[in-house]
Amino acid sequence: MELIMSVADLYYRPAIGEDDVxxxxxxxxxxxEGEEIMELMPIWKKIGYEEGKEKATKDIIRKxxxxxxxxxxxxxxxxxPVDEVRKTTKK
Structure with missing residues (x-):
């Protein structure tokens, strides 16, 4: 199963909202098996982690x-970079 999911991870890049569906x-x-399958799909974790990290950084900047x-x-x-901080303030 891990091998199959690794291959799927290499070739399948879900749209951001598609992973929830x-x-x-x-x-x-x-x-x-749903939870076990989810654990084998690192791309979903990567997307969620990156989105969460970006949102947290923006929240900290604003605060x-x-x-x-x-x-x-x-x-x-x-x-x-100062430009990234300034970009956050414009939104």
């Missing part, structure tokens, strides 16, 4: 800026 179908069709830190200080503290 696939997971729901897996859980309905195979409730006992620091709201507390009066300037973009340069935030960039220095988070070890990010």
């Amino acid at each position: 696939i997971l729901s179908e897996l859980r309905e069709q195979c409730p006992e 620091l800026l709201d507390k009066g830190f300037d973009p340069e200080q935030v960039a220095d503290a988070l070890e990010l």
Whole structure:
């Protein structure tokens, strides 16, 4: 099963919202194996991790800026480019 999922991971790149649909179908069709199958699909974890990390970083940037830190200080503290901090403030 791991070999099959590894090959699938190499060639299949789900759209961001598509993974939720696939997971729901897996859980309905195979409730006992659904969680195990999900563990074997690292691309879903990677996508979720990256989205979560990006959102958390943006939240931290906004909070620091709201507390009066300037973009340069935030960039220095988070070890990010100043342009990325400024881009977050424009949204």
